[in-house]
Amino acid sequence: MKAAVIGSGVGGLAISIRLALKGYEVIVYEQNNHAGGKISEIRARGYRFDTGPSLFTLPELTKELFEAAGKKVEDYLPYIKLDNICTYFYEDGTQIRAVGNPERFASEVEEQTGESSGRVLKHLNRCKELFDLTARIFLFNSLHKVRTYLTWRVLKGILQFYKVDAFTTMHERNRIRFKDERIVQLFDRYATYNGSNPYAAPATLNVIAHIEHRLGAFFPTRGMRSVAVALENLARDSGVLFQFSSKVGKIVVESGRAAGLMVHNEYVPCDLIVSDCDIHYLYNHLLTGSKQFRISEKNLSSSALIFYWGLKGKFKSLGLHNILFSGNYEAEFQHIFEKRSIYNDPTVYIFISSKVVPADAPDKAENWFVMINVPPDTGQDWDRIIADTRQYIINKINRILKTRVEDLIVFEQVSSPLTIGKSTLSCRGALYGAHSNSVFSAFLRHPYRHKSIKNLYFVGGSVHPGGGIPLCLASAKIADREIKPVWTNELKVQENNKAYRISSQNLQE
Numbered sequence: 001m002k003a004a005v006i007g008s009g010v011g012g013l014a015i016s017i018r019l020a021l022k023g024y025e026v027i028v029y030e031q032n033n034h035a036g037g038k039i040s041e042i043r044a045r046g047y048r049f050d051t052g053p054s055l056f057t058l059p060e061l062t063k064e065l066f067e068a069a070g071k072k073v074e075d076y077l078p079y080i081k082l083d084n085i086c087t088y089f090y091e092d093g094t095q096i097r098a099v100g101n102p103e104r105f106a107s108e109v110e111e112q113t114g115e116s117s118g119r120v121l122k123h124l125n126r127c128k129e130l131f132d133l134t135a136r137i138f139l140f141n142s143l144h145k146v147r148t149y150l151t152w153r154v155l156k157g158i159l160q161f162y163k164v165d166a167f168t169t170m171h172e173r174n175r176i177r178f179k180d181e182r183i184v185q186l187f188d189r190y191a192t193y194n195g196s197n198p199y200a201a202p203a204t205l206n207v208i209a210h211i212e213h214r215l216g217a218f219f220p221t222r223g224m225r226s227v228a229v230a231l232e233n234l235a236r237d238s239g240v241l242f243q244f245s246s247k248v249g250k251i252v253v254e255s256g257r258a259a260g261l262m263v264h265n266e267y268v269p270c271d272l273i274v275s276d277c278d279i280h281y282l283y284n285h286l287l288t289g290s291k292q293f294r295i296s297e298k299n300l301s302s303s304a305l306i307f308y309w310g311l312k313g314k315f316k317s318l319g320l321h322n323i324l325f326s327g328n329y330e331a332e333f334q335h336i337f338e339k340r341s342i343y344n345d346p347t348v349y350i351f352i353s354s355k356v357v358p359a360d361a362p363d364k365a366e367n368w369f370v371m372i373n374v375p376p377d378t379g380q381d382w383d384r385i386i387a388d389t390r391q392y393i394i395n396k397i398n399r400i401l402k403t404r405v406e407d408l409i410v411f412e413q414v415s416s417p418l419t420i421g422k423s424t425l426s427c428r429g430a431l432y433g434a435h436s437n438s439v440f441s442a443f444l445r446h447p448y449r450h451k452s453i454k455n456l457y458f459v460g461g462s463v464h465p466g467g468g469i470p471l472c473l474a475s476a477k478i479a480d481r482e483i484k485p486v487w488t489n490e491l492k493v494q495e496n497n498k499a500y501r502i503s504s505q506n507l508q509e
Contacts, residue, residue: 001486003272004029004261005024006248006286009037009424010469011459013014013231014065014476020238021068022485028240029263031247031425036228037276038424038431039469045396045411046362047310049369054351055321057211058470059218062227065473077230078221080356085217086321089400091183095317098186102213115180123177123187127210133164134207139465139474149200165203171330173203182448185329190374194466195301195430197333200437211470219320223357227469247407251275251286257454270456272482274479277371278425279446279462288451301419301432301467304335305389308369310411315401318366322356324348324400336375337437342389346372348396365410370397376428377417386414426462433462449478457483 005016013035016026034040038052043455056079066073081100088096095113099105103126106117165173170191174184188198190208198205220226232242243263250262251273261267275282326332326347335343351369354361361367370393374385397405417429427433434445445464450456457476461467 001268001271001335002027003274004268004270005274005276006251006261006282007031007037007276007460008035008228008232008242009276009460009472010039010228010231011461011472011475012037012274013228013235014473015274015276015457015459015479016235016240017065017231017238018067018476018480019272019274020235020240022480022483024486026235026240027268027270028235028242029246029248029261030244032423033244035232035242035244037224038420039225039228040423041223041225042308042413046414047308047365047367048223048353048357048360049367049413050351050353051306051308051369051415052224052317053227054224054353054369055212055470056218056220056224056227056469058215058473059471061477063471065231066234069234071234071237073230075235077226078390079218080221082135082217082219082320085212086317086323087317088186088323089324091325091327091400094182096182096186097319098213100216102274105213106215109183110153113180113182115178119178120183123174123206124210124213126177127206128214130164131207131210132203134204138463139449139471151475151476165206168203170198170203170205172202173206174198176203182325185325188329189323192302193468194436195303195373196436197251197337199330199333200337200382202436202438205436216431217321217322219356221357223353223360248277248286249305250288251282251456253287253453256452258450258456261356261500272483274457274459276458278424278426278460279433279458281425282458292494297376297378297428298337299434300428300430300436301435302373303376303420303431304371304415304431305342305374305386305417306415307368307370307390308411308413308415309370309405309409311366311368311405311408313408314364314366315403317401318350318352318355320352322352324350332373336373337435340378340380342372342374342385342392344388344392345396346389348372348393351396374417376430377421378428382416382418386416432467436466448475449482 001024003019004028005012005028008028008030016028020026040051042049042051064074083100085098085100094112097108106120109115109120110117171188174187187209191198191201191205193208246263248261248263251258252260258273260267325343332343332346335341349371352366354367394406421429448458453500457479459479461472463475465471465474
C-alpha cells in the first residue's frame with residue numbers, strides 16, 4: 001500500500017512517520033530542496049538564522065512521536081527548558097522578565113508594575129482550567145465527526161461550555177482581571193500565536209498563556225531548524241522516502257477516490273494521499289474542478305515582516321526571546337486587521353538563538369531575527385512598506401535599548417508576506433490560514449479528510465486544529481487515528497506505547 005505525502009512541514013513529516021509505522025510505503029513530495037516547510041534557515045557570513053517558528057512548547061507531543069517509532073527523542077532532538085521565557089520592554093522603561101517559574105514570574109510582575117502577584121497566579125490557574133476543558137475537545141480530536149461528541153469527557157466539556165469564555169474577547173477578559181495596562185498587553189499578545197487579534201478573538205485563547213507559563217517553554221540546543229532535521233531523520237529511519245524539488249501539479253481523482261499525483265508531468269499512482277500544503281492552494285491548484293474551500297481575505301490570519309540582522313556586538317539586556325511593546329496596541333491591530341497596513345509604532349519581537357547556541361553567530365556578535373505582525377498580502381506596496389517599517393523598527397529599538405542599531409548591522413535579509421507566500425505556498429502569505437477572531441473559528445477550519453473524495457487527508461497549519469509545531473503534530477495524530485493500518489501477515493503489539501511488528505513467519509507455535 002503506497003502513501004504519498006504532499007509537503008514536508010511538521011505535519012507532513014509527522015504523518016509520514018505515522019503512516020510508515022502502519023505499514024505503508026511512504027514517499028514525501030516537497031517543492032523545496034529540503035524538508036521542514038516554514039522551519040528553515042539562513043546561513044551567511046558566519047551567522048545562522050532560524051526562519052520559521054522560534055518557540056518550542058508541548059514537547060511531549062514530539063516525544064510521543066519518537067516513542068511510537070521505538071526511539072528516544074533525546075537521541076535526535078536534545079532540548080532544554082527555558083529559565084527565562086521572554087523579556088518584555090515598554091516605552092516607559094519598564095522591563096519584565098517572564099521567568100519559567102509561575103510564582104517567580106508573578107512576583108516579578110508585582111515588583112515591576114505593582115500588579116498583584118495573586119491576580120497573575122489566579123489568571124494562570126483559570127487559563128489551566130480552560131486548557132483542561134478544551135484541549136482534548138478542540139486540539140486532539142476532529143470537530144467534524146459525530147462520535148467525537150459522544151464520549152463522557154467531551155460531553156462533560158460541552159456541559160461546561162460556559163466556562164470556556166468563548167463570548168468575551170481576550171482583551172475584555174484581561175482588562176477585567178488586571179488593573180495595569182502593561183499586564184493586560186502582556187497577556188493580550190498570546191492571540192498573535194495563531195495570527196489573531198486580541199480585541200476580537202475569544203478569551204478561550206488564554207489557554208496559550210497556560211501552555212507557556214505553566215507547562216513551560218523549551219528550546220532545542222541546536223536551534224529550531226533541528227526540529228525539522230530530527231523529524232526528517234526519524235522519518236528516514238522509519239522507511240520514508242523523500243523526493244525534493246518535486247512540486248506536485250495535480251491530485252488525480254478517479255471514481256470518487258484519490259488515485260494518484262502528477263509530479264513532473266508524470267502520473268504516480270498511490271493508495272492514500274495526505275496533503276500538508278496550504279488548504280487554499282490545494283483547492284485552487286491541485287484539486288481544480290472540485291468544490292472549493294474558500295476563505296475571505298478578511299478572515300485570513302496575520303503574516304510577518306522579518307529582518308534577519310547579523311549584528312556586531314552583544315546586548316546583555318536581551319535574552320533568547322524579547323518583546324518591545326507598541327505604545328498603542330489597539331491601534332496596531334486596527335492597522336493589521338482593518339486597514340491592512342502597518343502602524344508606525346509596531347510591537348517588535350527579537351529572537352536571538354545565539355544566546356543558547358553560540359555557534360549561530362561569530363564571536364562578539366549576535367544573530368537577530370526581528371519580526372513584526374503584518375497583514376497578509378492584499379496588493380500593498382511592499383517595497384515602500386518594508387523601507388518605512390525598517391525605520392520604524394530601528395527607531396523603536398534605539399529608543400528602548402538606548403543604542404544605534406543601524407551602525408551594528410553587517411548582514412541583512414528580509415522576509416515578507418510575498419516571500420512567505422512564494423516559499424510556503426500559503427494563501428497571501430498568511431502564516432496560519434484563517435485567524436481565530438470569532439467564537440466558531442475552530443469549527444470553520446478544514447477537517448482532517450475530504451468530505452467526498454476517499455483516501456484524501458489533510459494535516460498542517462491551515463487545517464484543524466491550527467498552526468505552530470504542537471498543533472501541526474496534533475493534526476497528524478488526528479488524521480492517523482482515522483487511517484487504517486495495512487498489516488497483512490503481521491501482528492501489531494502495543495507495549496509501553498511502542499509499536500512492534502512481528503512477522504507471522506517468525507512466530508513459533
